[in-house]
Every structure is written in structure tokens, then in C-alpha cells.
Amino acid sequence: MSTSGSTFRIDGRAAMFAGSAVGVLLVLVYVGSGAGRWFDAALAGYLIGVLMGVFAVVYRYLVWIQRPPTARLNRRGWESFRRKGRVGHNAVGLVGLVGTNLLAQGFIRKRSTARWAAHQLVFWGCLLAAAVTFPLTLGWVHFESVGQQGSHYKAFFFGIGTGSFSATSLVGFTTFHLLNISAFMVIGGVLIFLFRRTRDPGALAVERSGDFLALAGLFGVSITGLFLTASTMWLEGRYYAFLTNVHALTVIMGLLYIPFGKLFHIFQRPANLGVHFYRAEGARGVQHECRECHKPYASAMQVADLKEVLPAVGFDYRDNAGGNWQDICPSCRRKMVTAAQVARVGGFG
Amino acid sequence: MGSPLIRGNMFVIDQSRCIGCEACVQACEECGTHRGESLIHLEFVDRGATPQTAPMVCMHCEDPTCAQVCPADAIKQNEDGVVQSSLKPRCIGCSNCVLACPFGVPKYFALPDQMMKCDMCYDRTSVGLKPMCASVCPSQALWFGTPEEFADTRRGELMFEFRFGNQLVPTKVATVVNDRSDGPVDPLAEPPSRWQDDPFGLEEAFS
Amino acid sequence: MARIPVTDEQLIERYGPHLNQAPPGGWNAGLDFDKVVNTHCCFCGQQCGIRLKVKDNEVVGFEPWYDFPFNEGKLCPKGVKRYLQGSHPDRLLEPLERDPSAPGGFRTVTWDHALSRVVAEIQRIQAAYGNDAFAMLSGVSITNEKSYLVGKFARLALQTANLDYNGRLCMVSAGAANKKALGMDRASNSWSDIPLADVVFVAGANVAECAPITTSYIWRARDRGAKLIVADPRVTPLARTADVFLGLRPGTDSALMGTILHVLIANDWLDHDFINAHTLGFEEAAAEVRDYTPEWGSKVTGVPADRIVEAARLWGTSATGMLLHARGIEHHTKGVENVLSCINLGLATGKYGKPGCGVSTITGQGNGQGGREQGHKCDQLPGNRDITNPEHRAYVAQVWGCDESEIPGKGITAEEIVEAIHAGEIKGLLSICFNPLVSLPDTKFTAEALDKLEFYANIDFFLSETAQHADIVLPGSLQEEDEGTTTSAEGRTIKINAAIDPPGNARRDWEILLDIARGLGREKYFGFSSTREIFEEMKVASHGGTADYFGMTWDRIEDEMGIFWPCPEEGHPGTPRLYEGGVFAHPDGKARFHPVAYRPPAEVVDDEYPVWLTTGRVISQYLSGTQTRRIGPLVEQYPEPLCEMHPRMAESLGVVTGDIVRVTSRRGEMTLPARVVESIRPDTVFIPYHWPGRQAANQLTNRALDPVSKIPEYKVSAVRVVKAEGHVEIRDKRVTALEERRRGDG
Structure with missing residues (x-):
């Protein structure tokens, strides 16, 4: 382990x-x-x-x-x-x-x-x-x-x-x-x-x-x-x-x-x-909207926290256009991974 | 790079073949490590536009983002490189992993207040059996077998790397691409493509 | 008196459908089991191998059967969750008698009482109105042995000509066309030929949802570089990936195939040697399509002409090719012609009797292939024999030990039986494995007919919507409660093993039929004491027929994981691929081309009903849903019918996904939510048919029948679609959650 x-x-x-x-x-x-x-x-x-x-x-x-x-x-x-x-x-x-x-x-x-x-x-x-x-x-x-x-x-x-x-x-x-x-x-x-x-x-x-x-x-x-x-x-x-x-x-x-x-x-x-208090605080605050589907999916506080924590543990999900993969909701991430893979095998879909 | 193998087999996901039947979703909860909870993801990409569905199992990253953002040290990779569900005593239900995973894999369950995720049916794969989803998948979008079997029976090349912005993510689970030399699968770079923009020839003045 | 005894709501409350959500004991009980039984899925003609886990006479789970060659462990969601149909609260455990004063409308009676009532009513009706006034309807989700027994039972115990089966709604168009053209009613190949094909042409088959495991065979071909052509009014999940997609207008299949034949001829993409050596009638067939130019075809079918030409090029120039078709081309008043037009394409290019070559129907029902061979079609005797052929009658009479004159003549078909009931010509009915109230077209008409029966007895394991009309309900057996053989879509005869015994006072179907036969004083023909004995007689009865099982043995079927018929003598290896070397099953060994002239469907769109309606299935439900509408996880997957329509139509109606629309035909109307998708033709809507009552798509469909096969035209109706305004009740309240909380506690 x-x-x-x-x-x-x-x-x-x-x-x-x-x-x-x-x-x-x-x-x-x-x-x-x-x-x-x-x-x-x-x-x-x-x-x-x-x-x-x-x-x-x-x-x-x-x-x-x-x-x-x-x-x-x-x-x-x-x-x-x-x-x-x-x-x-x-x-x-x-x-x-x-x-x-x-x-x-x-x-x-x-x-x-x-x-x-x-x-x-x-x-x-x-x-x-x-x-x-x-x-x-x-x-x-x-x-x-x-x-x-x-x-x-x-x-x-x-x-x-x-x-x-x-x-x-x-x-x-x-x-x-x-x-x-x-x-x-x-x-x-x-x-x-x-x-x-x-x-x-x-x-x-x-x-x-x-x-x-x-x-x-x-x-x-x-x-x-x-x-x-x-x-x-x-x-x-x-x-x-x-x-x-x-x-x-x-x-x-x-x-x-x-x-x-x-x-x-x-x-x-x-x-x-x-976590209970963190979650409650997050729910009361601003919600983060997915960059792709524009639906809220998490508290803005937690997404912001993660964007700061990730570099500290060695990850950089920013892109060249000034965006961040972390601004996309998990569901859209899965769909985009699928779309990208599909494009790489000849464009079914 | 870590080995993709587990008892000689590897897991390959080829989303392009998915027919959206949900056999995997139904079979997932039959797995012994998480009976009654389906952990695989399957959804329409955009049902209005296309029947394409997006299946997603855990890709078992070599350096799992989920484990690194876990405040409770609750996510562990075992000796086979399989990233397991959260350790029940430790997981504090914060959902950091759910939000940070680049593939959108971990699931938070409100009832036990914990995260669970695909563990590649470790009860099965650790003894050489196929995971439930790859056992039943009718289109073999989810596939489990030896590299030789893959080479003998499948078209395409295996890809173990994804790119999300600046972050390169090597994984234990492979996906399939026509040409590996085009680099990692990159959801931000690939232009969205559709198989047929006009399946019914509407643009060709037909009706 | 075959009206439902109490209100719909009361019936549903007592008999369901309720939803079984979790295995016996709940998910937390752990997966403890005493034994694992190798058997097959009970849903669909692919008959996938599956291993059922059993504890204390309950099926508690499954394990993939990796060694079974057809599916190698693969299953669709129905197969995965099939085990939840057992240990179900709706399971019928006692014989029931209609009693409007009893809770739920039925009282529990003893077997003796139930059987003597059935026997007495049969005798009363037959004495009063003649033998043929008592009909029997059967189905092909039952084994070969039961199908055989039903055929013999109806002819020798009931002594009625009027026996037919629900395969009439399924495979009969293909069967009739195959017999006409090739001399034999069976898929031309084992599925192992599909991966060897260079081109796979899927016509009117939603493979991904209705024959899901076949998807893997098609992908295996594509992994070898094969091209895929799909003809369908909808972009089905498999069609999404097709190399050539032919999105044709419902009801124009024979025009499409005729045009392709025209293009093959025009470009000389033909196999002249094959045509000359092994076929008859090419010239006539060619003459019929002389004017079927791509432009003409495009106009009729709505498919761009260049795509038709490209499909023809792929089919005509590939060395090998498989054409797979299903209900999409068969559920038509031209079902037989549509299949014949496909066969013409196979014959013209020599794609028969060679590796990777064939034209095959994908049989839909569990034992759709085997069930139709054992003689419970109105016109057939065992071994696919013809009930009007004196030689065939004599042979079967000899096997049965009866006088040839004791075997009744040809009866009428399933829909015609319902029409005869409606007309008052048939007064009594015994049915098994058939839920016509959901599955026949024009639901209202079917319900009216059932109401007119003087007596109706039903053998079933759940109280289906049709069984609700019964006077006596006899609790029969689920597939896992009895053994026997079935024959899959490939023509592979396989062994079904009993995992458990029927629960409560439920009994095996064949035992019930034997008891009724005894009551009717005909026990001398039914001295069976086991399924195996029925198999042994069935095999002899099939001998010399086209569907010859004579060489099969109970043990060989199991040991060899299936045997393909014909298997005419002991030691015969079976016949996975038919017509090897171009030798067809007609006496002269030659196949027949048939000229197929396009004609429109029975009902066409007009100003009043301007939209095409086509119906079909969804992956998570099976046929009339008697089983699958009781399995919680499957219901969750697709809980209610949705009306698929193109954004262009939706826009003109002012409808977005989730809005309720009212769909009206000349037979009836229904309201249901819309699902707006680009994957359907803009002039067509699609509604799946698995639901009863107000959710039944068959309220709208047309009773028009194919003149040869008598299959109803489910795939084409003319309807009007409007956005429903005001209060609309869409749910039938037919589904009530059994458990509020999904998870048991352990």
C-alpha cells in the first residue's frame, strides 16, 4: 500500500x-x-x-x-x-x-x-x-x-x-x-x-x-x-x-x-x-458554474480551494487559454474525454 | 511508466464503441467489493444531437489526483496500482476527490457520507477474472484481457496518457486511438467531431 | 365472462407490477450460494449463456459464463438483472378463479377445482359451438419441448385447429420468405460468420438494443476492417458508427432493396456464376427493378441517392458480406416481400453458403427460432412440417400414435383468432406465454375481444394484463424452474437447466397441460413423465422435416454447448452454416429469386394524420414487459414510453424535450413525454411498445396484416402529433415502488 x-x-x-x-x-x-x-x-x-x-x-x-x-x-x-x-x-x-x-x-x-x-x-x-x-x-x-x-x-x-x-x-x-x-x-x-x-x-x-x-x-x-x-x-x-x-x-x-x-x-x-460546517458554508455561498454546461455543481469556495491545493500537491490543470480543467463539472469532464477519444478513432458520434 | 497489467491482463476502455445499453451499470452493483452500489458512469454526451454515450470507469492514474487532494489520507493505491475506494474509517466525505478527479470518477454517497469509486472489481481482477463491466459489455467498449489478445483481435493502438491543460495524466487503464504518435488524448485540443453531421441528408435538400 | 373482475387499480395493487429492487435478503446479505447452474438468459433470441447462483431454492445472483461460445460472458442489462424476476412478490403461487368480490378480483382455488373447471368449460364450449370454437394461443419464450407439447396438446387434447402463437408478431415474415426463397426457415449462418464478413449490412434491426450481444460480432468484423451499412429511420446506437447510413422512411424497405439491386445490376456487381448455377428467377426479379433508379429510390425512401449507390457498391464489390435484418423490415404488410428483397441481394452477389456470407434474420423472442419449428403455428406440424401436406400429416400421426384424421387442419393466425373472438366465432381460449393486450396492435380492439370470451384460462407466472381477463389462472413456471432445450437465433439448440423448483403451488407448464389432457380423456397421447421424454418424442417427430433434431441427444447438446440443426442422424455434427456450396433446401437445390415490386404500406400519411409512427423496443424491456416491468433496476433505466421526434418537428409543434404530446391515430390516442432528438427522421416519430393501458403504443398501431405471414404492420402507422395542453395524466400508476428504501439492511 x-x-x-x-x-x-x-x-x-x-x-x-x-x-x-x-x-x-x-x-x-x-x-x-x-x-x-x-x-x-x-x-x-x-x-x-x-x-x-x-x-x-x-x-x-x-x-x-x-x-x-x-x-x-x-x-x-x-x-x-x-x-x-x-x-x-x-x-x-x-x-x-x-x-x-x-x-x-x-x-x-x-x-x-x-x-x-x-x-x-x-x-x-x-x-x-x-x-x-x-x-x-x-x-x-x-x-x-x-x-x-x-x-x-x-x-x-x-x-x-x-x-x-x-x-x-x-x-x-x-x-x-x-x-x-x-x-x-x-x-x-x-x-x-x-x-x-x-x-x-x-x-x-x-x-x-x-x-x-x-x-x-x-x-x-x-x-x-x-x-x-x-x-x-x-x-x-x-x-x-x-x-x-x-x-x-x-x-x-x-x-x-x-x-x-x-x-x-x-x-x-x-x-x-x-466538513459539515465547510459544506454548510459552501452551500450558503456562491455556487460554481460549470464552464461547459453552465450548471452549478459545487461551492465556489471548494473549487477555489482545490485550485490552490492542487499546485501545492504537484498538479497543474490550467490551460493556455487561461482556463482550468477544474472549472468543468465532473459530468462534462467525462463527456469531453469521450468526445476526445471518439475523435481519435475516426469520429464516430 | 507503471505496468498496465494485473495478473497478466489489462483494462481498455474504448468509448467510441459504447452503445449505452447500461449492462455495465447494472452489472457494476453486482460486484463483490461494492454490492448494491453502481460506481461506473454512463451518460449521453448530448442526447438531442447524438446517441453517443460516455462510459467512464476509473482510469487508475499513476499519480492519482483524488488521493493527493484527500485531506484524510483515505484513498490508497494498492500494490497492483489499483486506486481503491476511500477507506471507510478515514473518509470524511468532503468530496475533494469527486471535484478534482480529471476524469470525474469518484462518487460521493450521502447515506454513508462517503466516497466510493471503481476499484476495477479487485475481488475479481486480483484472481484473474474480468471485472463485471468488462465481462458483460456487449460492444466491448469495456475490455479486459491480455495485451496479446488485444493485438490479435482489436483495431487501434493503446493510449495510456491524457492531457488536461498543462497536466499530463498517465493511467493504468488504456484507451484506444488510431495513432499513438498523435500524443495523449486531450479533451481541450480535440475538435468535437460527429460521425455524420447530417444523417438524414437534410442539408442535401431532402425531406 | 372474460372481463377484468375489478378496477385496474385494484388489480395492480394486488398483482402488480411491483418492482423487485434487490436480491433476496437485500444487497447487504452477502452473496452466499449453494450451487451455480449453467443455463441461458430467458430474454431474446440470442439465448446468452449465464450462470445462476442459487440458495435455498431462490436465484440470488449470477456469474458470467465465460466458456459459453456465443456470448463469452457478455450480457445486456436484462440478462444481468433477470435473476430479480424470481422471488418476486407478484409471483403467482396458487391457482386463481375470477371473483369480483375477492380482493384483487380473484380467489385462490385448489388445483383440482381449477383444472376441472377448465376441462368442463372446454367440453361445454366445444359441445355447444364445435371444437374450433375453443382456441389456444401460445408463445415462444417457452422451450422446444413445451412448444412441441402445446402443438400436440391443441391438436389431440383440445382437438382444435385454432392454435397459434406470438411468433406471429415476430419472425413469421422472415420464416415465410426464407422458406419461399431458400426452402428452409432458419438463419443462414451461425453468428461466427459475422466477423468474417467484409461488409455488414444491418437492415431494420436495432442491434444494440434488441440483440445487444450481436454488436460484439459486428465490431469483430470491423476490427478486421469490415464496413458497416445500416438502414433505419433512426440513428440507433450502432447506426451512429455506420460507414453508410440509410435513414429511410418507414415502410419503404423494399424500395431501398430494389434500388440497391438495380444499382448492382447496372454496375454488374453480380456473381453470375452463382446466379446461374444455384438460383432460379433472376431475370424476373431484375425486370421488376428495371426502373428502380437511385433517383427513384431516393424519392421513395428519402435517402440521398449517392448513399444508396455507395451501399450497393460496398455490398456488391466486397468478397464477403452478411445482411442482418429484424422486425424493422418484417413488421409490415410487406414483411415477406421486404425479406425477399434482402434475399435477392444475397443471391445476386453470391453471398450464401460461404464463410462470412449470408442473409439472416435476428430472431427476437427467447425461443423464437426453436419454438416455431415444433408445430405450434397454426399451419405447421413438428420439424417445420406443413399441416396441409398429407405425407407430413401421416408421418406425425404415426409418431403420435393417432389416426391422421384426428389431426385437425390448418387454423387461423394469432391476430385472426382475436378477430374471430371479437366476431363471436371463437368462444373459449386457453393461453400460455402470450400477453396480446400489450403486444397486439389496436389495443382497444383486443380488449373488446377478450371481454367477449365465454371462458378464458391463462397459464402464467405473473398476472399479465391479458391474464387479468381470465376466468381461471393457472400458475406456471419461470424459465429457471424447468429444464428443456431452446434454439437460438443462430439455429443453435441449447440446454436450459432448472435452477430451482416452482415455488408455492406453482407447477411446471408441461405438467399443467398433461393434467388438462387427462381431464379431457386424452391421456393416452400424453404419457410423459419428464421433459426429457418429451424431447425424445419431439426429436423423432422432427425427423425428416427441414428442422431435423433427430441426431441430437440431451447430453450432446449440453456437452457441445449447443448443436445447430439440421442434425438428422446420431453422430451428425450439426450444421452451423447452411447452403454450403450453394446447395439450397428446395428439392432441386436451387434458391429462388422473387420479383419484388414496391407498394406502399397499408396506411400512409395524409393531411389528417401527417406523421409516420414507427414502434420498437428499448434495451431494458422485453416484449410486453410482463417480466421486465417488474424488475426495478430495469424500470429505472427507461421508466415510461417517450415519443422521439426530430427538432424540426418539435419546433413546428412548439415542443421541447419533456413536454407532453398527444399522438392520435385512427385507432386511438395516447399522451406521453417527448424526447427531441436529431437521431430520427423529421417526418417520423418513434414510441416503444412495452407498456399496457394508456401507455400502450399499440393503442395507435394498425391491425393490417401481411397477406402471407399475417404479421401486423407495427412499423408503419399514420398519426397526428400535437402538444398536449392542460392537465394530462400520463402515468398509468402501473408501477408502484415495492420498497421505498432501495437497500436492505444486513
Whole structure:
């Protein structure tokens, strides 16, 4: 799979920002864990993984957002959002879009209910797992035993005590098994995805290893996490040390994989919200008329944007007469290509 | 130049032969990679003036404009040089590709809010089968086979280059021209020509 | 009592046409299948090979059949979407009896009840009015075996002379002319000869839309450098690319061909050796066209004289050439003469019996070729035998095990049967595979006739517009629900394989006929227990006739992907190309020229009706549309009839594309949207005929028949065209979307 046109030069600025992000995170770890007092040394490996992951994601994100089409859309999206007199309207709209689009993911449901269910399971499973593990790993949350029975715990966030609960209560059980619940959700989703793949030879053909790697990674992290629970609950801790290492390794590899593979869409997808505002802004503005058929076919803003972006990515569709192929609508382009080809075989038509 | 071949075969589109029957349009949605969505284009050039129709599949550019203008990195060329539909998780539905493609190929679908495009029936071509459209095309305006078969059975020469203004666009899919040495197919340079300006001899004082 | 039982709207609501949009389970269900069946498309005479994918007794999709030599995987849109006719909500699953009080106008009855009612009515009518007062109409979208069975059934079970078929609206002009001139009714060549031709002359055939796969054969010839001549009042998609286009006035085909013959003679572009050795009657034919100069021809046909000369030059000076014709020259009161005038061109230049040479009709219906050979034409017995010939009768009587006197004589033709019903001479009707209410000319007349029937039984898989008039409807089988053989336009007999069983209580057509025969007490002639047994008898019955299938076997047909008849004895390879070495099928081996004098069509334009109307087909619909008007994607492709007219006419009428026009003839009128195109003659309008009711082009057409073939003159009527003012209802509400949302969810 090639990403056409990408160059493998190190982007110093992006690296600097990514490094800064890591620095900020370290400060937060220091503060959140009471200068390391509540930091769980057993999670050090995960912390390193997280720091590396953060660096990689921020770096990759910055490189991506600087690509000419992305940068242009990013800028236009925010401009559209901040358009005078529409900010309030747009802000409300944004909340709605986050709900329907990013969280409920209705657009996937329109494609297929099964696919949507699978994605929701994986999505919420991952979110839940992240909400539990990241604060623990970064030392922001820790538990202390309270009272005499040894079964009562109190949770601390940034060193500030919150509620206490009994480990044997429903709240306690749920709290300690959140990760298991999330693992089951993720595994369920992954299995639905895989089942659909096997029944869909077409999807299989265009599938690239990246997709399976993502599914395999999610599955690996979830299943090794469950093994840890199984070891504690039913095997009196047998293989625990070994399983801990395996789990840590899969998690760290997973974190490092995020920027390179399919999972990076988690960070790209929100750009879709920008597109909504860009599109709405375009629809309100002047429409571009096709040079040939004189029918409007796109927003003048987007055509103008493309005419600026294209040279930046190495294309020149201008002609000698001062026109631009980009001023012709897709339908007329197809017809003109046909007419030109027909002329080259003897003028049928 | 990249190879036009995929498992020894190549795709050739000869629009001049199109009879507008839409077998390709109907067969396209039967393809396993995009069941239920027809991605090929077929329209009359100008029905009032001529029955000529314009079919268009993805030409699979060597350097695809659609992929380069995609803000989301969602359009990829695979190892066979086939430019695939947008990656579903990534595509943000901006339609940059739809507007920028010099051949007018990508289609935006409002329902999943995504772009889909002709992927040369990769489920079929990757195992040596013909794509759906080229399988059924009664006039063989859409053709898929080996270069030897083409040379043995077809008139004309293969052309893998198009010119749109200053931009030269080399493609994986070929079209057919009488004489390759006349240069790339250039929609802005070719004078529009019609087979018969006067099919019913009206200008010859007949009625 | 064969009036429609309830209103049109109620019938449509219950029985459709509804639109099937997606495969069983929806597009997202994935393409899971248990088996793939090699068989053939059910639409059109090309009978393209196709592989149907089957799951749980439903056809769920298709795969191109690359190995089948005729089409090598190619299909037109009808073939692609054909699988959507199965698992259709309109599919008839139970026998129905007319009942105006029932929802939709029909109540469900048992097979026993339905069959005994049919038998009782046949017996009652025949007892009261005579055997011939009960007629049968059949069609040729059914297999050879069913065609054969229908012929035998009508003669020996119904014991009526009045059996005819819908090929009467299709191939009979070509058939009659070929028999007269060449002694045999079959396309002269397998299609593999087309690519070998140096000139291809397409006359009155919209190849791209009505025989789409033939396009590839013509292009193969052109890839070798062949020239293309097209004669048509419209610039069809293939005509667009022609080297010589002859845009003739409707109804002037024989004048055009006569003029070409004149030019051939004048320039001595003739094959004298061939004419002398292998033909009779050249002098008479030549004398007839002595005055058909290019100037005269140009005046009559409206084609520039130099183009006629150029066409003649190409045809006359090319070493090889194929002339392909179809309904465009055959749907005329001069259908037979038009074909004879084409054959004259082939004979005069020696273009027969050699590679790349021939004059062939492109048969239209699915089994139009095979169906007409097995004896369900009013004048024929199996093997293309003549029902009036005592020897032929004796042979068939011997095969059937009946007395020769038991075989009725020659009956009347399809349109004449409808006229006899209208006149009250025929009182009862059994029909299968025929929708005359859409396909016969003068729709109003046909509807009146149906209303007069005392009893009408119909065998069909959907409730066609004609079936709506029935007293009893017997649910028969779709092509994919039964096996058998058909014979394609090329003369290639091929094997249809059953992909599924008939659903619900629907039954195979032949089983239904056998049961009726049993009810009539004639089971001794119908002891068949399988289609194959019918084939075995049919083959014997054809033996010694011109269409001789005797040497074919069930297995060979399948293994060899078709056998071309004649195949008179076992081991015979079949005969792809006829008349090799100039040996024709007349007893003396010689072909006959026929003098063809041009005469005008039955109806000509005048001050009152100043515009020519010609009718035809569109690519996405098949014949009367009983099947294809129920397949959503095909309906979307061309949802309603459009009236094609030239900008000059449009301008004079003040019409632009999309405006509604009213077209009126002496038979009726219709309103429909105009499509203004330069691809039609300025004096002519075109309307496709696939739709019923107020959208039926046949409301306008003329019942005038060819005196020999009795084909109606669909291709020429005189009409008046005006822009419709005020409120106009154009849609017949015959199409209601089955699913609002196209995509199922998986």
C-alpha cells in the first residue's frame, strides 16, 4: 500500500510539538501522582508506552494536518465554524454532531446494523478501557483501603479523595471488573467484524493487512487482559507474571501502532465535523458554474480551494487559454474525454 | 511508466464503441467489493444531437489526483496500482476527490457520507477474472484481457496518457486511438467531431 | 365472462407490477450460494449463456459464463438483472378463479377445482359451438419441448385447429420468405460468420438494443476492417458508427432493396456464376427493378441517392458480406416481400453458403427460432412440417400414435383468432406465454375481444394484463424452474437447466397441460413423465422435416454447448452454416429469386394524420414487459414510453424535450413525454411498445396484416402529433415502488 507522494523527511516542528506534549504529560504525571508517591511502579512499562504513543500520535497528527488539502480544510472548517453570526448556531450543531456522528456513529448504522453494532462495541469498549487504565497508569488515580475489614476502598483522583465503596458491592465489583467488561465488548465487536469479513469475499479482496492488524491488536490486548483476571480468580495467580509481561507487550505495541495503522482514524475522523460546517458554508455561498454546461455543481469556495491545493500537491490543470480543467463539472469532464477519444478513432458520434 | 497489467491482463476502455445499453451499470452493483452500489458512469454526451454515450470507469492514474487532494489520507493505491475506494474509517466525505478527479470518477454517497469509486472489481481482477463491466459489455467498449489478445483481435493502438491543460495524466487503464504518435488524448485540443453531421441528408435538400 | 373482475387499480395493487429492487435478503446479505447452474438468459433470441447462483431454492445472483461460445460472458442489462424476476412478490403461487368480490378480483382455488373447471368449460364450449370454437394461443419464450407439447396438446387434447402463437408478431415474415426463397426457415449462418464478413449490412434491426450481444460480432468484423451499412429511420446506437447510413422512411424497405439491386445490376456487381448455377428467377426479379433508379429510390425512401449507390457498391464489390435484418423490415404488410428483397441481394452477389456470407434474420423472442419449428403455428406440424401436406400429416400421426384424421387442419393466425373472438366465432381460449393486450396492435380492439370470451384460462407466472381477463389462472413456471432445450437465433439448440423448483403451488407448464389432457380423456397421447421424454418424442417427430433434431441427444447438446440443426442422424455434427456450396433446401437445390415490386404500406400519411409512427423496443424491456416491468433496476433505466421526434418537428409543434404530446391515430390516442432528438427522421416519430393501458403504443398501431405471414404492420402507422395542453395524466400508476428504501439492511 503506498501513500502516494509522501516523503520521509523528519518534520522538526512536529517533533518539537510532540516532544512538548510528552513534557506536559510528564509534568501532569508528577503532579497527579503526588510527586510519584501514588505512582504504581508495576505500571512503569505502560507509562513508557503511553509517552511514546503520545509522541508518535502528536507527531503524526501534525504532519497530517499540515498536508495542503488537510491544512486547507482545517482552516476552512474553523473559519466556517466561527463565521460571524453563526457561532452560536454552529456550537449547538457541533454538540449534536458529536453526539450523532462521533458517539452514536449513525452513519455506520446506515451502512449496516451489524457493522454499526460491532463498531459501537469496540468504540465504547476502548473508551471505557482507556478511561480506566490511563489515569491509573499516569498515577492520577489510586485506591486506598479504608476501615477494618480490608474490603472497603476509597478512590483518589490527583490525590483528592472521592467516594469509598465495598469491594464486594455491585459498585465495587463493577469498578474492579471494568476492564473485563470492556474486554468483552471489544472482543464481541472484533468477532462480529471478523465474521462479516469471512462472509464477504469482496471486502476481503480489497482488505489490506492494516485492517486485520488492528483487529488482531484489539483482540490481543483484550484477551491477554482477560487472562490476567482468569489467572487471579481461578488459577491462584499461576502464570500471572508471565501473562503480565505478555499483556504489557501487546498494549505497548498497540499504542505504538496507533499512528501508523487503521486506528489513526480515531484522530482523523473528527475532521468530518469540520466538513459539515465547510459544506454548510459552501452551500450558503456562491455556487460554481460549470464552464461547459453552465450548471452549478459545487461551492465556489471548494473549487477555489482545490485550485490552490492542487499546485501545492504537484498538479497543474490550467490551460493556455487561461482556463482550468477544474472549472468543468465532473459530468462534462467525462463527456469531453469521450468526445476526445471518439475523435481519435475516426469520429464516430 | 507503471505496468498496465494485473495478473497478466489489462483494462481498455474504448468509448467510441459504447452503445449505452447500461449492462455495465447494472452489472457494476453486482460486484463483490461494492454490492448494491453502481460506481461506473454512463451518460449521453448530448442526447438531442447524438446517441453517443460516455462510459467512464476509473482510469487508475499513476499519480492519482483524488488521493493527493484527500485531506484524510483515505484513498490508497494498492500494490497492483489499483486506486481503491476511500477507506471507510478515514473518509470524511468532503468530496475533494469527486471535484478534482480529471476524469470525474469518484462518487460521493450521502447515506454513508462517503466516497466510493471503481476499484476495477479487485475481488475479481486480483484472481484473474474480468471485472463485471468488462465481462458483460456487449460492444466491448469495456475490455479486459491480455495485451496479446488485444493485438490479435482489436483495431487501434493503446493510449495510456491524457492531457488536461498543462497536466499530463498517465493511467493504468488504456484507451484506444488510431495513432499513438498523435500524443495523449486531450479533451481541450480535440475538435468535437460527429460521425455524420447530417444523417438524414437534410442539408442535401431532402425531406 | 372474460372481463377484468375489478378496477385496474385494484388489480395492480394486488398483482402488480411491483418492482423487485434487490436480491433476496437485500444487497447487504452477502452473496452466499449453494450451487451455480449453467443455463441461458430467458430474454431474446440470442439465448446468452449465464450462470445462476442459487440458495435455498431462490436465484440470488449470477456469474458470467465465460466458456459459453456465443456470448463469452457478455450480457445486456436484462440478462444481468433477470435473476430479480424470481422471488418476486407478484409471483403467482396458487391457482386463481375470477371473483369480483375477492380482493384483487380473484380467489385462490385448489388445483383440482381449477383444472376441472377448465376441462368442463372446454367440453361445454366445444359441445355447444364445435371444437374450433375453443382456441389456444401460445408463445415462444417457452422451450422446444413445451412448444412441441402445446402443438400436440391443441391438436389431440383440445382437438382444435385454432392454435397459434406470438411468433406471429415476430419472425413469421422472415420464416415465410426464407422458406419461399431458400426452402428452409432458419438463419443462414451461425453468428461466427459475422466477423468474417467484409461488409455488414444491418437492415431494420436495432442491434444494440434488441440483440445487444450481436454488436460484439459486428465490431469483430470491423476490427478486421469490415464496413458497416445500416438502414433505419433512426440513428440507433450502432447506426451512429455506420460507414453508410440509410435513414429511410418507414415502410419503404423494399424500395431501398430494389434500388440497391438495380444499382448492382447496372454496375454488374453480380456473381453470375452463382446466379446461374444455384438460383432460379433472376431475370424476373431484375425486370421488376428495371426502373428502380437511385433517383427513384431516393424519392421513395428519402435517402440521398449517392448513399444508396455507395451501399450497393460496398455490398456488391466486397468478397464477403452478411445482411442482418429484424422486425424493422418484417413488421409490415410487406414483411415477406421486404425479406425477399434482402434475399435477392444475397443471391445476386453470391453471398450464401460461404464463410462470412449470408442473409439472416435476428430472431427476437427467447425461443423464437426453436419454438416455431415444433408445430405450434397454426399451419405447421413438428420439424417445420406443413399441416396441409398429407405425407407430413401421416408421418406425425404415426409418431403420435393417432389416426391422421384426428389431426385437425390448418387454423387461423394469432391476430385472426382475436378477430374471430371479437366476431363471436371463437368462444373459449386457453393461453400460455402470450400477453396480446400489450403486444397486439389496436389495443382497444383486443380488449373488446377478450371481454367477449365465454371462458378464458391463462397459464402464467405473473398476472399479465391479458391474464387479468381470465376466468381461471393457472400458475406456471419461470424459465429457471424447468429444464428443456431452446434454439437460438443462430439455429443453435441449447440446454436450459432448472435452477430451482416452482415455488408455492406453482407447477411446471408441461405438467399443467398433461393434467388438462387427462381431464379431457386424452391421456393416452400424453404419457410423459419428464421433459426429457418429451424431447425424445419431439426429436423423432422432427425427423425428416427441414428442422431435423433427430441426431441430437440431451447430453450432446449440453456437452457441445449447443448443436445447430439440421442434425438428422446420431453422430451428425450439426450444421452451423447452411447452403454450403450453394446447395439450397428446395428439392432441386436451387434458391429462388422473387420479383419484388414496391407498394406502399397499408396506411400512409395524409393531411389528417401527417406523421409516420414507427414502434420498437428499448434495451431494458422485453416484449410486453410482463417480466421486465417488474424488475426495478430495469424500470429505472427507461421508466415510461417517450415519443422521439426530430427538432424540426418539435419546433413546428412548439415542443421541447419533456413536454407532453398527444399522438392520435385512427385507432386511438395516447399522451406521453417527448424526447427531441436529431437521431430520427423529421417526418417520423418513434414510441416503444412495452407498456399496457394508456401507455400502450399499440393503442395507435394498425391491425393490417401481411397477406402471407399475417404479421401486423407495427412499423408503419399514420398519426397526428400535437402538444398536449392542460392537465394530462400520463402515468398509468402501473408501477408502484415495492420498497421505498432501495437497500436492505444486513
